[in-house]
Amino acid sequence: SKHVLTEDIVHREVTADHKLLSRRLLTKTNRMPRWAERFFPANVARSVYILEDSIVDPKNRTMTTFTWNINHVRLMVVEERCVYQVNPENSNWTEVKREAWVSSSLFGVSRAVQEFGLARFKSNVTKSTKGFEYVLARMQGEAPSKTLVETAKEATEKAKETALAATEKAKDLASKAATKKKQYV
Amino acid sequence: MNSVGEACTDLKREYDQCFNRWFAEKFLKGESGGDPCGQLFKRYQLCVQKAIKEKDIPIEGLEFMGASKGKTEDSS
Numbered sequence: 001s002k003h004v005l006t007e008d009i010v011h012r013e014v015t016a017d018h019k020l021l022s023r024r025l026l027t028k029t030n031r032m033p034r035w036a037e038r039f040f041p042a043n044v045a046r047s048v049y050i051l052e053d054s055i056v057d058p059k060n061r062t063m064t065t066f067t068w069n070i071n072h073v074r075l076m077v078v079e080e081r082c083v084y085q086v087n088p089e090n091s092n093w094t095e096v097k098r099e100a101w102v103s104s105s106l107f108g109v110s111r112a113v114q115e116f117g118l119a120r121f122k123s124n125v126t127k128s129t130k131g132f133e134y135v136l137a138r139m140q141g142e143a144p145s146k147t148l149v150e151t152a153k154e155a156t157e158k159a160k161e162t163a164l165a166a167t168e169k170a171k172d173l174a175s176k177a178a179t180k181k182k183q184y185v
Numbered sequence: 186m187n188s189v190g191e192a193c194t195d196l197k198r199e200y201d202q203c204f205n206r207w208f209a210e211k212f213l214k215g216e217s218g219g220d221p222c223g224q225l226f227k228r229y230q231l232c233v234q235k236a237i238k239e240k241d242i243p244i245e246g247l248e249f250m251g252a253s254k255g256k257t258e259d260s261s
Contacts, residue, residue, distance in 0.1 A: 007186040008197065008233050010244060012204075012226065018217060020208075025237070025244060027189055049242050053250045058213050066250045070243055079251060 003029045005047060020056040025049065030072070043072055061086050076104045112170040119166025123159030130155040190236025196229040 004026060011023035028048045037044050052067040068079040079101045087093035130151050188197040203222035211218060237244060 005187070006189040008188050008190075008193075009200075009204075009226075010230075010233065010237070014212070014220060018215065020212060021249065023244075023249070025189060025242065049244075051244065051247065055250070056212075058215060064250070068251065070247070081251070 003031065005029060018057075018059055020054075020058075022054050022056075024052040024054070026052060040075060043075055046071065048072055074105055076102065076106075078102050108173055112173040115173060116166055116170045119162055119169075123162045126158050126162070127152070127155040188233055188236070189240065189242070190233050193229060193232035193236060196225070196232050200225040200229040 006025075006027045008025045009022060010025050011021070013021050015021060026049070028050060030043065030046060030048050032040070032044065048069050049071045050067060050069050052065055054063065054065045056063045063084040065082045065084075066079070067081075069077060081099045083097045084094055087095040134151050188194045200222060203225050204220075207221060
């Protein structure tokens, strides 16, 4: 395939029970859609390094492979496991079971951005509500319990607290980005 | 297919030829005679592992077969 640039064996051994273990290093071109190139310019120029581990078991006539990328990992990790064996209904056939996992730490970042936006909105609402109450009280002929300046100060203090709490939470979420959200296929 | 180390491609091809012959004619047929390609493999590895270090490719410390993926045990 044109997108596979290099292939190397980096480990190989035959086990005591006659299985062949291998590790292959592959490099492939990194083909991203244009919109992704704009968002992740640092990733564009670099090819993708992929490892493929495999176990060939000729006695049981099975082969298992596990393949995953070892760079661009902050963007996305794709893992794939394939098990090849003789089809139980037709011994002339090989069947393959394929599983894949796609994960990205970027999910953590989007949650942090959401939390921050929400917290900032809440603090703005607090400020504007206080201002609103003040003006209403004036209009309805009540002496407002505090001056406008005091009300504004209070609101800002409250807003600062909320923002601080939100920033802490956002930081926590972003650093938990190592706990990736995974999709199982 | 080329090697990641440009200088290693010939060594790789030599090893591959030896391995493919042994794999098809001996290994798959269950013959447990030793692998005759040891020397070729050593020469090839010397070259390619050096290239991997030079290019800073992070292949160290990674568990074989991922090891942490929830999976059924291979039958033996």
